[in-house]
Amino acid sequence: MFAGEGEPASDDLIARLAPYLDRRDGLADGERGAWLVKLRQAIDLLELEFAGIAADFAGTDAYDRAGSVSAYDWIRHNCKVSGHVAYDRVRVGEHLEQLPNACLALFEGSIGFGHLSLLAGVVKAVQESPTSKHFDEDPLLALAAAETVSKFRYTCERARHAGDPDGLAFEQLKGVEARRLELLPCEDGLFSLRGVLDPVGAGVLRTALEPLAKRNGRSDSRHRERRLADALIELAQHGRKANLMVTTSLETLLNAAGASSAEVEFSTPFSTKSVERLACDCTLTRVLLSPESVVIDVGRGRRVVSPSQRRALQRRDGGCCWPGCDRPASWTDAHHLVHWVRGGTTDLGNLVLLCHRHHWLVHEGGWQLVRTHDGRLMSVAPACDFWERIRGPDWVAA
Template sequence: MTLLVSDPDVDQPDEVDPIRFVETMAEKLLETVPVATAGRLNDERALRFAAAAEKLGRYADALRVTVATDIGDRCRPELMEKRLSTTKGCRNEVELLERVTLVSGSTLRRRLRIGKNFRGDRSLTGQPLPPAFPIVADAVAAGTLGVDSADAIITVLTPSIPHVDLENMGRAELELVAAATGTGPGAPIPVSADLTRVQAGIWMQHLDQDGAKPREKQAMQHRGFRFGRERDGLVPVSGMLMPEIAAKAIRVMDAYLSPRTAPVAFIDEETAARGDNYDRSDTRTADQKRHDIFAVIVATAAGAAETPTIAGDAPTVLVSVRQEDLEANTGVGHIDGLELPISIATVQQMICDGGLQKVVLKKNGKIVELGTKERTFNRAQRRAIMLRDGGCIIPGCDIPAAWTEIHHVKPDRDGGPTHTSNGVCLCWFHHRTIDTSGWEIRMIDGSPQVKAPPWIDRTRRWRPATKSPTRLTDALEQTHNA
């Protein structure tokens, strides 16, 4: 795959200057085919236009990959002070290309990685070596294979190169390119880049049947899960999961999010719109629901009997806050081990479920008073409340009682007692948003009632709230007898 670059300082009357040609064609394209062209076409022509635009894009991508790879070769370390990046005052080829093209470093690194497989490495003596994927390179150069499909083939097959003979690797490459471009026997319909990746994986398993064990051994070394530094009010997480662990996690998420099996609090808005028994104030995205599912899983694990204790107690998050800030309902709190402060509203919500222990310090930091844990429902109270409510009391939310938190209906700061007649079950999401969602809760003779936001129930009536099958049976019998 080559690119002819004309030097403007050299007289070349018989050759077309490729730089000027591309610049001229780009100008003519913008003048002749404005970006909004598709909006003026009928359905069929719009689809044909999309295919034509993609074909043009494939060739443009081929040019981008090729020229980036060529410049990268001129910046290779062995050239020392003659490296093109060095002569232009840049650290490396990526910085040089960033300045010239104005695209992101990640995009340029991807082009360089793909192009390296088209161009091939150099030997220890500096001689160019044959490319690893010449068939892919030719298809990209011809504009028939997109960069996404090329990247899929290269990424999946590369790990098997040391274990597979060149003839079989070439056959796999040929078949995959034929399938991706629709040029195989019988001229089949071209497949997408995603399906090309799947097919490449099947070829890899066929060619390198013993490769799974070494890959798994390597994966075991690279597996991990980590928490990053807080930023913008959030703690980023990252890591690499073993395939079987990722599969289990995905299936758990699917179970929560599937319309057939999910608790109503986690079903998608479109599905919920087809029924009446759901919380219309729940506008969470799928990613936000996955976060809240993770919160449920962590809370459930923390309270499980099998979970290891810390100093004899279940894993507990410690939050510190100044008493004057807590009393004034202003300021911030601090979670032990995290740098980012949290709002006083979040502190109040965590106290509501987890309780409070007063610690009095002198100015020099000496502890002069250590109170007992307050404002926390004990195990017996929690079991009684969960039995009475049967789950999160917000109508339409089917989060079971074992996965809920206990909420003080009347806050402790307003004189509300830590008593079964003042506690109700709320899931993490509804507990976190109870002060802003519009839902209201009150206790009548020790039994909870809820009032929906006006956009859900215009009558604004108070309704008894329970998911307990025993209490529901009692209510049904009372209605029948009346």
Template sequence: MCSTDCATPVECLEGALQALAGQDLKPLFGPAVLERCGALVVARNRLGAEVARTVREGELTQASEHDGAASMGGWLRGHHRLPPGVASRLVRNGRALEQLPVLAAAAAAGGVSPEAVSVIAPVASAENVAAAEAQGVELAGIDAALTKVAILRSHSELRQVVAHYLARLDPDGPEPDPTECRSLTIGRDGNGMVVGRFVLDAVGGEKLQAAIESILQATRPAGDLRSRAQQAGDALVQLCDNALASGNLPILRTVKPHVVVRLDIDDLVDPHPGAGAARTGFGGIISAARARWLACDGNVSRVVFGPDGHRLDLGRSHRVVPPALRRAVELRDEHCVFAGCDAPSYWCDVHHLLHWIDGGETTLENSGLLCERHHTKVHHGFQIVRDTAGRWHTYRPDSTEIQIFEPFLVPA
């Protein structure tokens, strides 16, 4: 703790960061800038190690349950808006630092970055520790050796050394299950474009390439001078179009999977381009013109939040939410409304705010989207409430509200 009046080390850190942010960098020249930057990188490494250590303690004590989250990874995603991959890496880093004390000491001193810890983390997984013990490999020696590489060698070399070690743990083992190494992550960049990364085994990758190549070659028009990557992107979308049009995909919450676009009626009938006027089911923003183009080959459903259109007020005779009401709830809520949860609508149930058994009606006003976990939480003491401004609030069983981290004032 510093010599000031700070009550906790975290308060000291906040004061130091505030002082750093207030420092004028313009008077600094080259060497001074580099010295400052280097010190900050070391501090970043040390802070990363401390965050991982704290996340691990939260995992061991199930601290996330206090806010209704299933795990520390879920809490980091929901309450601090970290991408899923970043949250997962923090959890893995915390586990690894607990298992590898030499690496933990180097990270705490700022000599090893959080990214390097992430590369080494698989070494400390339960299956790899068991494999090392079976071969008489001492984890302490591996901890020291890999930490030395992380401190002295490049990041790419560290990756190679770790990969070599893991491969040597089981050189003659059984053929790996291909489903264990497959992954697909999808997100959005700052421009709203859908971006992603996938990893497939050799056979799975061959299937994808065969499907993409067949569509690419069959539909490639003469004179198309775009890159192969652009053409392959078209082929991937066409592959999805074919699958959706076949009607053979699994049902999602009683509804066949389809592209959902929400657009106000005024924008639908007005011929203006309407940039950013429509929202897709997965949170994308498109123009009114693009939405009208989709409507040419789709069904247009009118959902009126009021007495007209679909009869959303079903009174007491209906306990099960019908498709029209579910669609209205999905359009309003978009995802699980429990604080810190962004589970998509197709994972969610429609929850009666006042339970049906207690006299609650099956209406839009008495409904809210909840994923399976948080639906269970609400039936075991937690409570969700929608205020007059349309904002959802979540309360713990002791009636305290779960607050989402919002350190900055958002301009009106």
């Protein structure tokens, strides 16, 4: 721990904060909102104090003498905050002189620390710009008092663009360099996604995902995060069928008792149900193994729907055939009503178009899609309790 001169003892600090602590049990129902506002103002004032002292600290070589590579690193490590918080507080502290009215507004509670941090970002950008050096805090401050922090972020970006378009373009160029995406395997064969996108890249992705992530009919009870994840998969499959290398045995495809799971390139093993769905309409490179793990067949999936069949299906079905679904044909897969693994044929009578979600429901989700005697399609919900739990209590059968 760095031993600073005149460092206040932590128990002294706790004594000063005592009026703000341990109030949780003593607050009546009607008092909590006002108390939260008061607490946040107190935290913001502490943040302001922290930022000023952090900037002073960064202006010395104290971090160097304590063996850290930078003041940010020292603050990050010793104050137990992220690198982003350390950088932000030093930046705010370094620009307080150019923001006297904003500091007053923070004291009065008309803006929050988030607003101040954004204003400090604009000051820094203007100062570093080769073309624009003057900064007037008042016009932006008036907007800060009226806007949420999220909205004010856009306001500041616009202000920066107006005052320094080249600087903003350069910063966004650096943002492109910061782009990254990680697919991290975690427990149970799941993958966690982690990454950074620049504003333009994020805009492109969100523009593509948002229409796909809308609720798919009244019965769609998926929460927004789940719909966005489904939309990402749907987007990746769209227009270009995945060419998956699947290593499986006939026993697995037939879901025989004791058969092992299928192995798939770039992922953890799939269930038979998933392989079955992919085999419905993907360019599936099969590597079939006998039970003794001897390769018995390597080749293209010959059950893929031909381009002329797909055109005919698109004309006939127009889009997803699931009752009530309006996903257009370009966002669908061809589904075998009787799967080819079980002797179903790849001809129009046995094929229907289904969107990604409904195709998933039929294979992995336990639903059945059957043709009635008059040619209509009917979806039949699974009877098993497990699927009831997956769908949640507000599900209404389609």
